[in-house]
Amino acid sequence: DVKVTQSSRYLVKRTGEKVFLECVQDMDHENMFWYRQDPGLGLRLIYFSYDVKMKEKGDIPEGYSVSREKKERFSLILESASTNQTSMYLCASQIGGRETQYFGPGTRLLVL
Amino acid sequence: DAKTTQPPSMDCAEGRAANLPCNHSTISGNEYVYWYRQIHSQGPQYIIHGLKNNETNEMASLIITEDRKSSTLILPHATLRDTAVYYCIVRFHSGGYQKVTFGTGTKLQVIP
Numbered sequence: 001d002v003k004v005t006q007s008s009r010y011l012v013k014r015t016g017e018k019v020f021l022e023c024v025q026d027m028d029h030e031n032m033f034w035y036r037q038d039p040g041l042g043l044r045l046i047y048f049s050y051d052v053k054m055k056e057k058g059d060i061p062e063g064y065s066v067s068r069e070k071k072e073r074f075s076l077i078l079e080s081a082s083t084n085q086t087s088m089y090l091c092a093s094q095i096g097g098r099e100t101q102y103f104g105p106g107t108r109l110l111v112l
Numbered sequence: 113d114a115k116t117t118q119p120p121s122m123d124c125a126e127g128r129a130a131n132l133p134c135n136h137s138t139i140s141g142n143e144y145v146y147w148y149r150q151i152h153s154q155g156p157q158y159i160i161h162g163l164k165n166n167e168t169n170e171m172a173s174l175i176i177t178e179d180r181k182s183s184t185l186i187l188p189h190a191t192l193r194d195t196a197v198y199y200c201i202v203r204f205h206s207g208g209y210q211k212v213t214f215g216t217g218t219k220l221q222v223i224p
Contacts, residue, residue: 004155042199043156043214090155100146103155 003027004093004104012110019078021107023091030096032074033058034066036087037106043090049074050096081111116200121219124194130187132218134200137181143203145176147185148214149196156199156214159185190222 007022023032033048035058045058047066055066063085067075074093078085088108092101117135124130136145146161160167160174162183167174173186187194199217 040216042216092155100158100161101156103157106153106155108153 004091004102006089006091006104006107008107009105010108010110012112013078013081014112015082017078017081017111019081019085019109019111021076021078021089021091021109023074023076023093023104024072025074025093025102026072027093027095027102028071029093029102030071031094032068033092033094033101034064034074034076035090035092036060037090038087046076081109083111085109086111116202116215118198118200118215118218120216121221123221123223124187124190126192126222126224127189130190130194130220130222132185132187132198132200132220133182134185135182136200136202139180139202145174145180145183146201146203147172147174148199148201149194150199150217151193151196159198190220192222192224194220195222196220 004025013019031050034046035043037043044060046060046064047055047058049055049068052068052071065077088106090106091104094101144161144163147159148156149159150156160169160172162174162176164176164180176183197217197219199214
C-alpha cells in the first residue's frame with residue numbers, strides 16, 4: 001500500500017514564526033502536492049512538484065514556499081505565519097503518468 | 113477541468129445502497145470521472161474512476177450515463193464507516209502531472 005505521512009497531525013504556531021510542514025511518501029512517486037482545505041472552499045492547491053528540485057505554483061502560492069531535495073520528501077514552508085494560514089494542510093503523491101493521488105492524513109495548523 | 117455539481121448532503125440507512133449523483137454536463141470526450149472521499153479528520157481517499165464504461169471495484173460501482181453528462185457512485189451496502197464527504201471530479205489524463213481540483217462534495221451520513 002502507498003503510504004504518505006505528514007510530520008504532525010496538529011500544530012500550533014505564533015504569528016511571524018517560520019513553519020515547516022513535512023511530507024514523506026514511500027512509493028517512489030514522481031509527483032507530490034500540497035493543498036490546504038478550508039470549510040466551504042474545498043481543497044485548494046498551493047504548490048506541486050514533478051521531480052526533485054522542481055516545483056510549480058498552484059492556485060494559492062502566496063505566503064508559502066516549498067522544497068524538494070529528495071524524491072520521497074516534499075516540504076511546505078510558511079516563511080512568516082499569519083492567522084489566515086490557519087487551516088488543514090494535505091500532502092499528496094502521484095505516480096507520473098497516472099492520475100490517482102494518494103493523500104496523507106493532514107496537518108491541522110493553528111496560527112495564533 | 114470540467115465543473116461538477118453534487119448535492120451538498122445525503123442520508124442513507126445502514127445496509128442499504130447509497131447512490132451519490134454527480135453532474136458534469138461540460139465534460140469533454142477525453143475526461144475521466146473520478147471519485148474520492150474524505151472521512152472526518154483524514155486525507156482524501158481514492159475510490160474509483162471511469163471514462164464511459166461502468167466500473168466496479170471492491171469499494172464501489174460507478175455508473176456513467178451514455179451521454180457522459182452525469183454519473184452515480186454506488187456504495188452497495190453502506191456502513192457507518194462510509195460516513196464521509198464524497199467528491200466527484202473530472203479530468204483528462206495528460207500522462208504527466210496535474211492538479212486535482214475538488215469542489216465541496218456531498219456529505220453522506222449513514223444512519224443506523
